[in-house]
Amino acid sequence: MTWTSNTGVEIPDLVPASLRQEWVACGLCPGKDLHRLFTEHVDAHPDRDAVVDDAGPVTYADLDLMVSAAARTLTGAGLGPGDVVGIRMVNSRRAVVAELAVAAIGAVSLPFPAGRGDRDALSLLGRARAAGLLVDPGSDAPAGPLPHLRTTLALEAGCAPGTRPAPVVDPRQPARILVSSGSETEPKMVAYSHDAFAGGRANYVRALHRGDGPMRNLVLVPLSSSFGSCGVPVTIAALGGTLIVRERFDPAAALRLVAAHRPTHVFGVPTMLGRLADQHTGGRPPGLLALVSSGAALPPAVGKRCGDRFRTRVISVYGATDGVNCHDAGTGRPDPAVATIVITDEHGVLVPFGTRGEIRALGPMTPLSYVADPELNARYRSSGGWVRTGDEGFLDEHGVLHVTGRLRQVVLRGGLTISPAEVELHLSDHPAVAEAACVGVPDPDLGERLCACVVPRHGHQAPDLAALTTHLTATHDLEPRKLPERLLVLAALPLGPTGKVCRTTLTRLAAATP
CATH class of the missing domain: 3.40.50.12780 (ANL, N-terminal domain)
Structure with a gap:
C-alpha cells in the first residue's frame, strides 16, 4: 500500500x-x-x-x-x-x-x-x-x-x-x-x-x-x-x-x-x-x-x-x-x-x-x-x-534486551538528538577551519554536550568557540540546541585503521579537556 x-x-x-x-x-x-x-x-x-x-x-x-x-x-x-x-x-x-x-x-x-x-x-x-x-x-x-x-x-x-x-x-x-x-x-x-x-x-x-x-x-x-x-x-x-x-x-x-x-x-x-x-x-x-x-x-x-x-x-x-x-x-x-x-x-x-x-x-x-x-x-x-x-x-538467555551503544553517531543532550554530521558540515566552511569533527562528552546534568574538534587552516589563527557558534547561527541559521558547547583545537584529527576519523580517540581527548 x-x-x-x-x-x-x-x-x-x-x-x-x-x-x-x-x-x-x-x-x-x-x-x-x-x-x-x-x-x-x-x-x-x-x-x-x-x-x-x-x-x-x-x-x-x-x-x-x-x-x-x-x-x-x-x-x-x-x-x-x-x-x-x-x-x-x-x-x-x-x-x-x-x-x-x-x-x-x-x-x-x-x-x-x-x-x-x-x-x-x-x-x-x-x-x-x-x-x-x-x-x-x-x-x-x-x-x-x-x-x-x-x-x-x-x-x-x-x-x-x-x-x-x-x-x-x-x-x-x-x-x-x-x-x-x-x-x-x-x-x-x-x-x-x-x-x-x-x-x-x-x-x-x-x-x-x-x-x-x-x-x-x-x-x-x-x-x-x-x-x-x-x-x-x-x-x-x-x-x-x-x-x-x-x-x-x-x-x-x-x-x-x-x-x-x-x-x-x-x-x-x-x-x-x-x-x-x-x-x-x-x-x-x-x-x-x-x-x-x-x-x-x-x-x-x-x-x-x-x-x-x-x-x-x-x-x-x-x-x-x-x-x-x-x-x-x-x-x-x-x-x-x-x-x-x-x-x-x-x-x-x-x-x-x-x-x-x-x-x-x-x-x-x-x-x-x-x-x-x-x-x-x-x-x-x-x-x-x-x-x-x-x-x-x-x-540475554532470559530474553531481556541490553542496549550497549550506538552504531550511528548522534549526541543526546537533555533528551534532544543532535546530528554531529550536520554541525560538522557547517563548521567545515568556516574560513579558519581546515577539518572538523564533533563528538559528545559526558555531562552529569544533560547526559552529553557537543564538543567541536577542529584543525585550524594553515595561516589562520585558531577560532574560539564564540566565533564558531556565531558562524553557525549567522551563516547557517543553526538552532541554539545544536551549537557546540566545548571546543578542542588539534594539530590533526586522529584517524583509525581505515583512514576514517577515530571518534573514540576524539571523545577521550575531548572528555579530558577542561
Missing part, C-alpha cells in the same frame, strides 16, 4: 499487508482512525478532563466542540483529505485541538517544535510538500520558498456548536509524521498510521499503567516531539485519558501541577526528571504511579535519585522515532504487542543470545516509512518491514 498526498509525496507501507491485517484481527491494533476513537471517548465520558494546560482543564465534551470548530476552519481554508498539514505550536489546548482537527478532516499532521529556527521548518514543510501550516496566534510562517504551502492559520481554541466531522479514513493510512534529527544532516520524517498509534504506541503507554481508572499523563516534553506523541494521539485519542501540559518546562511549576492535578504518570527526558527530583521534598505525591524516562539513556544515579525522592517506580524506556520500544532496557523484555526485537549481525542474520549486534524491530507500532527519503528507507528498513535502529545491543 502506498499513500500519495495531493502534492505528490508518496508514503509506502514497508510492512507486509498480511501482518497489518493480523495485528488488527488479534486485537493489537483497533482498525479505527484517531478521530473516530476520540469521539467514542467523548460519547462515553463527556465530563472527564481531556486536557489540563496553563489555562486550566477542558472536558472531552468541550474539546469535541473545539475540534469540530477548528475542522470547519481548516475545511474552509481548502484543506482536507490527502493534505499534509504542519503544526508549529507550543504545548497548550490549541496544539491538542490542532492535531485532532487535522485528523478530523482526514489529513496528515506534521508537528514540529515551536521556537526552532526557520531552517528546519523550511526543510520539513518543503520536503513533505505541506499544504497548510497551523501556528499559535502572533506567529508567522517561516520566511522562505514553500511553493506547496497554500495557507497559514493561527488557530484559536474557542467552542462553537456545529456538526461533528465524520471523515472516511483508512486506519492504515498516515496519521502523523514524527520528526527527529537522528544522525542525518536534515531532520528525519517518519510516517505512522492511525493503527500504529492506536495500536503499538498505545499498547506501550497502556502497559505502563498498573492502577484503576484512566491514565492522567503529565507530558513535560513538547507534544510535537516523537516522545511527545504519547500525548494527543495516544493519551487522548487512543486511551481516553487526561493529558496535562505546560507551555514550557519549569521544575517548580511542574511540581505544582503534580500536586494540583495528581497525574498517574510523568513523562520526561532524564534531565527533566532529574531536575524535578532535585526540587522535590514531599515524598510520593498522591496518585503518582510512575515516572517515565525516554529520549536518552537514564543515568543510574538520576534514576535512583528520582525513585528515592518520589518513592515511586521509575521506568526507563528504550525507544526511537524510527520505530522501536522496550520498557526498562537492561531489566525488561520486549513486548510483542508493541514491537518484537531481534539482534542481527551486519548482514541481517540473527545472532545467538548474549552476542552483540544491531537491534532490529517489527510490530504493531512499526511506522510506514521515512517520508521523501528513499535512501533512508533503503538504509534503515530491511526485508519484511524490519526497522534497523542503528543501535547496538544483545538479548
Whole structure:
C-alpha cells in the first residue's frame, strides 16, 4: 500500500499487508482512525478532563466542540483529505485541538517544535510538500520558498456548536509524521498510521499503567516531539485519558501541577526528571504511579535519585522515532504487542543470545516509512518491514534486551538528538577551519554536550568557540540546541585503521579537556 498526498509525496507501507491485517484481527491494533476513537471517548465520558494546560482543564465534551470548530476552519481554508498539514505550536489546548482537527478532516499532521529556527521548518514543510501550516496566534510562517504551502492559520481554541466531522479514513493510512534529527544532516520524517498509534504506541503507554481508572499523563516534553506523541494521539485519542501540559518546562511549576492535578504518570527526558527530583521534598505525591524516562539513556544515579525522592517506580524506556520500544532496557523484555526485537549481525542474520549486534524491530507500532527519503528507507528498513535502529545491543538467555551503544553517531543532550554530521558540515566552511569533527562528552546534568574538534587552516589563527557558534547561527541559521558547547583545537584529527576519523580517540581527548 502506498499513500500519495495531493502534492505528490508518496508514503509506502514497508510492512507486509498480511501482518497489518493480523495485528488488527488479534486485537493489537483497533482498525479505527484517531478521530473516530476520540469521539467514542467523548460519547462515553463527556465530563472527564481531556486536557489540563496553563489555562486550566477542558472536558472531552468541550474539546469535541473545539475540534469540530477548528475542522470547519481548516475545511474552509481548502484543506482536507490527502493534505499534509504542519503544526508549529507550543504545548497548550490549541496544539491538542490542532492535531485532532487535522485528523478530523482526514489529513496528515506534521508537528514540529515551536521556537526552532526557520531552517528546519523550511526543510520539513518543503520536503513533505505541506499544504497548510497551523501556528499559535502572533506567529508567522517561516520566511522562505514553500511553493506547496497554500495557507497559514493561527488557530484559536474557542467552542462553537456545529456538526461533528465524520471523515472516511483508512486506519492504515498516515496519521502523523514524527520528526527527529537522528544522525542525518536534515531532520528525519517518519510516517505512522492511525493503527500504529492506536495500536503499538498505545499498547506501550497502556502497559505502563498498573492502577484503576484512566491514565492522567503529565507530558513535560513538547507534544510535537516523537516522545511527545504519547500525548494527543495516544493519551487522548487512543486511551481516553487526561493529558496535562505546560507551555514550557519549569521544575517548580511542574511540581505544582503534580500536586494540583495528581497525574498517574510523568513523562520526561532524564534531565527533566532529574531536575524535578532535585526540587522535590514531599515524598510520593498522591496518585503518582510512575515516572517515565525516554529520549536518552537514564543515568543510574538520576534514576535512583528520582525513585528515592518520589518513592515511586521509575521506568526507563528504550525507544526511537524510527520505530522501536522496550520498557526498562537492561531489566525488561520486549513486548510483542508493541514491537518484537531481534539482534542481527551486519548482514541481517540473527545472532545467538548474549552476542552483540544491531537491534532490529517489527510490530504493531512499526511506522510506514521515512517520508521523501528513499535512501533512508533503503538504509534503515530491511526485508519484511524490519526497522534497523542503528543501535547496538544483545538479548540475554532470559530474553531481556541490553542496549550497549550506538552504531550511528548522534549526541543526546537533555533528551534532544543532535546530528554531529550536520554541525560538522557547517563548521567545515568556516574560513579558519581546515577539518572538523564533533563528538559528545559526558555531562552529569544533560547526559552529553557537543564538543567541536577542529584543525585550524594553515595561516589562520585558531577560532574560539564564540566565533564558531556565531558562524553557525549567522551563516547557517543553526538552532541554539545544536551549537557546540566545548571546543578542542588539534594539530590533526586522529584517524583509525581505515583512514576514517577515530571518534573514540576524539571523545577521550575531548572528555579530558577542561
